[in-house]
Amino acid sequence: MKKAPIQLADRPENPDLYWDLSALHNKKKAISFFKHVSTAFCVYSPSVAKLYSNFEVILSNMDRSGLIVLPNPYAFHDTFNRVSEVSIKQTGISLFPGEAINRGGFIVSIPVGKQRRNHHLELEVAVGFLDRLYKKRYGTPFLPVLVNGDLKEFKSQTPYLHLHRFDPTSLTEFSEFERNDICSTIRDRFSDIMVNSAYTPRK
Template sequence: MSSNENPDLFWDLSAISNKQLASNFFKKVASAFCVYSPSVEKIYSNFEVILPRDSNSGLIVLPNPYAFHDMFSFINNASIKQTGIMLHPGESFGHQGGLYLSLPMRGNKRSKMLEFVKGINLINNTYKAKPGNQLFLPVLVNGDLREFKAAHPYLHLHRIDVAELGNLSQFERQDIQDSIYHRFKQIDKLLVAPTA
């Protein structure tokens, strides 16, 4: 499937000043995420990140067309939730690698910045305490790659709520949950290496 057939696969970076830094960051961490396409209601867990030679204004998320078992269909938009959680490269804060999470705080407009392991432990404990002992299942959606002051890239993290997938069987929901959860666990390998 090309970006012409699915516009969600072309990520426009024209509003980002340091496109190379943003692209490098995305390519580095993309292996730990699944990508959701709202226009076709699919989640992709097997894809490449392509930087077009004829354009420096964006990147392409190119799903593996032969990996049908790594595509999940009939994922309704209502199941994809905004979290307000941001993923940052350590370099944005003067570190030689690693990742940081910016977490929204209730009753306070300011967010809380935590080193990744501490942040993800807090997030996981928060979700497990919710009814149904939920898992935090992050997915990326076109537009989630952004930048803040001094042209530092970051990723806004969406999540999927598999309880909203009432049109799918329990087996299908479990398969989606397991795929996203195990892919996200791969982010551990990125914590010791520079992200840009």
């Protein structure tokens, strides 16, 4: 069965939803990778303080060198409003195809220790490790989200994603129910990557 071609769209009004790939050398590979893994993440837009959990990934019609994260306008319950930027933290953690280091599936690179040396763990192992680590450090599970600019490329032209995280303890103005709802949605999305861990990189 042939894969459906990526749809085209003009740039959105919200600049956070246009992901510029012009700096990447292997755009096809990056697009293929992002299309495969994006269903496992929520995307955060700091300019409108929204977290999107229901969206399509569409190729830009303007220059064909960018992706558009297009939220479903009818899925209001899948968009979280008033999510302050203070609740979205950088982690230094990245996700990339295992073929970059001659392994299968996905690999998670985690900076560990005072020297922040990167440890490469297979996805299934990394998920449990990060949950334990973040619960111990912050009292919350690891809740990965994406922000514009997180799709990058190694010098080998292998794409990777930097992972931000959602910190529910920072949203003090939200009720416990609201925070738990966001956490559950992020966790449900991320569990999808475990199902779709089989990945064949595009050349």
